[in-house]
Amino acid sequence: MATGSDRSLSRRDSALFFACVVLSLVMLARPDWGATVTGAIRGSVLRPFLWMQARAEASRTSAAAFDILRSERDSATHAAEFLPSLRDENQRLRSLLGLGARLPGRYIAAEVLHQSYPTDGRTLVLSAGKRAGVSLFDPVVSAEGLIGVVRIVEQERSIAMTWIHPEFRASAFTLPGNVFGVIWPGAQVTGTEQLLQLRGVAIRDSIPEGTLVVTSGLGGVYPPGIPVGTVIGQANEETGWERIYVVRPAGNPASASQVLILKTTPDTSLVRAFQADTTP
Amino acid sequence: MIAIRADRSRLWVVLGLLAVLQFAVRPRLGYPLIAPDFLLLALMLYAIRSRPGAAALAGFLVGLAGDAVTPARVGAGALAHTLVGYLAAWGRAVFFPDNLFINGVVIALGVWIRNAVQLIASGTGPGGLTTQLLVWAPLQAITTALMAALVLVVFQRWLDIRLEA
Numbered sequence: 001m002a003t004g005s006d007r008s009l010s011r012r013d014s015a016l017f018f019a020c021v022v023l024s025l026v027m028l029a030r031p032d033w034g035a036t037v038t039g040a041i042r043g044s045v046l047r048p049f050l051w052m053q054a055r056a057e058a059s060r061t062s063a064a065a066f067d068i069l070r071s072e073r074d075s076a077t078h079a080a081e082f083l084p085s086l087r088d089e090n091q092r093l094r095s096l097l098g099l100g101a102r103l104p105g106r107y108i109a110a111e112v113l114h115q116s117y118p119t120d121g122r123t124l125v126l127s128a129g130k131r132a133g134v135s136l137f138d139p140v141v142s143a144e145g146l147i148g149v150v151r152i153v154e155q156e157r158s159i160a161m162t163w164i165h166p167e168f169r170a171s172a173f174t175l176p177g178n179v180f181g182v183i184w185p186g187a188q189v190t191g192t193e194q195l196l197q198l199r200g201v202a203i204r205d206s207i208p209e210g211t212l213v214v215t216s217g218l219g220g221v222y223p224p225g226i227p228v229g230t231v232i233g234q235a236n237e238e239t240g241w242e243r244i245y246v247v248r249p250a251g252n253p254a255s256a257s258q259v260l261i262l263k264t265t266p267d268t269s270l271v272r273a274f275q276a277d278t279t280p
Numbered sequence: 281m282i283a284i285r286a287d288r289s290r291l292w293v294v295l296g297l298l299a300v301l302q303f304a305v306r307p308r309l310g311y312p313l314i315a316p317d318f319l320l321l322a323l324m325l326y327a328i329r330s331r332p333g334a335a336a337l338a339g340f341l342v343g344l345a346g347d348a349v350t351p352a353r354v355g356a357g358a359l360a361h362t363l364v365g366y367l368a369a370w371g372r373a374v375f376f377p378d379n380l381f382i383n384g385v386v387i388a389l390g391v392w393i394r395n396a397v398q399l400i401a402s403g404t405g406p407g408g409l410t411t412q413l414l415v416w417a418p419l420q421a422i423t424t425a426l427m428a429a430l431v432l433v434v435f436q437r438w439l440d441i442r443l444e445a
């Protein structure tokens with residue numbers, strides 16, 4: 001038989017459990033309250049830990065960059081010794097990959113601080129914040145294409161909402177064809193790959209597979225010309241007035257380790273900056 | 281009393297070490313979705329040595345910290361970790377012999393349940409949910425369980441457990 005003390009402890013356990021569950025549900029119902037609390041946690045308790053993670057990410061990417069440089073040096077030596085014609089081609093390809101050099105405006109490079117939670121990828125903690133010049137609604141891209149948009153800015157870091165987030169939307173059009181639509185995160189997942197949807201395409205328009213989809217610049221957030229993905233087919237889900245296309249994304253937020261936060265004006269076209277990476 | 285306090289402080293040292301590993305070492309361990317979750321491991325180690333109420337509160341705080349760094353749906357992480365912490369503490373009398381394999385299985389189950397609750401609470405669609413729960417969550421559960429086995433073997437005296445062979 002349980003003693004009075006045991007019953008009291010048991011009641012206290014249940015009360016604590018239900019209090020925690022209720023608080024969690026309140027934050028789910030009122031995201032603004034939750035955002036205030038989590039913002040305070042990021043700025044206090046988690047601050048040294050996030051600093052530590054930013055250092056770890058930086059050293060990891062530095063190590064990776066060193067490996068790449070070393071392998072490039074070895075390739076260059078090999079080419080110089082045996083195939084001089086390939087050396088020029090290699091140099092040309094490397095210069096094409098330098099997206100940063102091709103961007104017409106200013107940008108801020110940032111490391112992505114990935115977390116261990118299953119919802120990591122919908123939002124990304126970036127190692128650059130207000131101090132580095134990041135502002136709210138700055139577009140975030142990788143070398144492959146669109147990643148998302150900055151939604152929270154703090155002094156030393158910022159948080160981006162990516163295209164995986166259920167609330168993500170971006171105006172886009174196809175190249176070639178200039179068919180306009182709105183990009184949504186898709187419900188479909190093929191294997192381990194999350195897909196996008198191009199919605200709101202006029203029923204009279206059809207888009208062939210393999211067509212490139214880029215941001216249109218409408219809405220004033222994303223500059224025109226950032227690759228979003230490639231059309232891989234038409235979705236089954238169709239309403240009476242629109243076609244929906246399935247798009248394979250260009251950039252993958254879940255595996256991106258470094259990104260560029262764009263500071264270009266929303267009317268600056270980036271088609272040329274990305275062209276070398278996206279044209280087959 | 282002094283011995284108990286010493287044991288408790290050793291537990292806190294291990295938990296602190298796991299928190300540091302989460303932020304300083306985990307980023308170097310490859311693909312983020314399958315790298316071991318040291319914070320959840322710390323929560324489970326604490327929960328199986330605590331009363332359910334304290335474990336639920338610890339889970340809530342760990343979840344809140346998680347929501348702070350992945351604010352896709354604030355509250356989902358807190359809810360998931362609260363449930364996992366409470367269940368781990370509540371169930372320890374039933375299925376926690378000092379057996380390395382059982383400990384690993386329970387911790388792996390904790391990772392999977394946490395991921396499931398967090399994904400459902402944050403409104404993940406059926407397609408994404410299936411992939412996450414059948415591919416990524418089991419892989420992360422396995423890596424976390426393996427790390428748990430390592431921690432239990434290395435710190436078995438500090439954690440005051442007598443592991444069966």
